[in-house]
Amino acid sequence: DAGITQSPRYKITETGRQVTLMCHQTWSHSYMFWYRQDLGHGLRLIYYSAAADITDKGEVPDGYVVSRSKTENFPLTLESATRSQTSVYFCASRDNSPLHFGNGTRLTVT
Amino acid sequence: AQSVAQPEDQVNVAEGNPLTVKCTYSVSGNPYLFWYVQYPNRGLQFLLKYITGDNLVKGSYGFEAEFNKSQTSFHLKKPSALVSDSALYFCAVRSNKAAGNKLTFGGGTRVLVKP
Numbered sequence: 166d167a168g169i170t171q172s173p174r175y176k177i178t179e180t181g182r183q184v185t186l187m188c189h190q191t192w193s194h195s196y197m198f199w200y201r202q203d204l205g206h207g208l209r210l211i212y213y214s215a216a217a218d219i220t221d222k223g224e225v226p227d228g229y230v231v232s233r234s235k236t237e238n239f240p241l242t243l244e245s246a247t248r249s250q251t252s253v254y255f256c257a258s259r260d261n262s263p264l265h266f267g268n269g270t271r272l273t274v275t
Numbered sequence: 276a277q278s279v280a281q282p283e284d285q286v287n288v289a290e291g292n293p294l295t296v297k298c299t300y301s302v303s304g305n306p307y308l309f310w311y312v313q314y315p316n317r318g319l320q321f322l323l324k325y326i327t328g329d330n331l332v333k334g335s336y337g338f339e340a341e342f343n344k345s346q347t348s349f350h351l352k353k354p355s356a357l358v359s360d361s362a363l364y365f366c367a368v369r370s371n372k373a374a375g376n377k378l379t380f381g382g383g384t385r386v387l388v389k390p
Contacts, residue, residue, distance in 0.1 A: 169318075200380075207365065207382035208319075223377065255318055263309060264378060266318030 168192075171256050171267035178246050179275055186241045186270045188256030196259045197239040199223075199231065201252040202269070208255065214239055246274045277302040279368050279381035287387045294356040296384045298349045298366030305371045308349040309378070310340055313363040322364075325349060336360070356388045 169190040178184045190197065199211040210223030212231040220231050228250060230242045239258075243250055251274045257264040278301045288294050300306055307326050311319040323334025330342045340351045349366060366381040 198378075205382065208380040210377060210379075213377060257318075263321040263324055264311075264319070266311075266320070268316070268318045 169256060169258055169265055169267040171254075171270050173270060174268065175271050175273075177273045177275060180247060181245050184243045184246055184272070186243075186254055186256075186272070188239045188241070188267060190237055190239075190256075190258045190265075192258065192260075192265070193236055194258035194260045194262075194265075195236070197233065198257045198259075198264070199229070199239070199241045200255045200257065201225065202255060203252050211241065211254075243272075246272075248274050250274050277368055277370055277379045279366050279379055281364075281366055281381035281384045283384050284382075285385045285387065287389065288356050290358050290388050290390050291355050294351075294353040294360065294386065294388070296351040296364050296366075296386060298351065298381060299347050300349060300366070300368040301347065302368050302370045303372065306347075306349075307369050307371060308340075308342060309367040310334065310338070310349075310351050311365045311367065311380075313365065313383075319365060322351070356386075358388050358390055361386055361388045 172187045195216050198213040200208040202208050209225045211229050214220045214233040217236045254270045256267045280299045309324045310322040313319045323332050325332045325342045333339045338353050363383050363385050365383050367378045369378045
């Protein structure tokens with residue numbers, strides 16, 4: 166099915182562990198984005214990518230790493246998870262259109 | 276820097292009554308404005324956008340929004356609310372000059388429509 170898929174939907178990890186959140190889109194959109202959603206903060210941009218092999222920092226990039234070796238995939242890695250990274254993470258993509266969002270990954274860091 | 280303010284954390288309205296969700300923005304250059312809706316455990320869904328042209332924009336599910344340049348506002352409206360409109364609503368803005376086409380979101384407004 167066409168769309169944007171995030172995995173896993175739910176993840177519990179421990180402080181200090183590395184965790185990768187996956188994002189896959191089937192539209193071949195150029196732009197892809199990672200947001201985190203927290204109460205009181207709305208959605209904040211972590212990283213974005215304008216095309217394969219082109220990435221840039223957003224508003225809250227510290228503690229996160231991204232890569233974009235293929236147009237359709239945009240994984241987000243927490244190199245050493247902290248409790249402050251407990252959040253709901255949304256991936257989104259677009260070309261000359263509004264953003265299309267995945268259903269999110271709820272990450273809990275214990 | 277661009278920013279969005281949604282002054283109300285929650286809006287309560289009776290079914291059948293008009294619904295308004297407020298949004299003001301700050302941006303350099305011309306604004307591109309968007310409304311999104313989020314249902315529980317789902318991603319955001321696009322409702323409508325203003326890029327240029329008529330100040331009144333019509334979108335999905337009977338929603339509309341009015342762009343007011345002098346007041347830098349883009350309020351979302353629906354003439355007759357439904358219980359199924361209960362959700363979290365986000366206003367977003369980006370500038371026509373924004374590097375990387377980055378969208379900035381407001382903090383969200385929870386809408387509760389009571390039967």
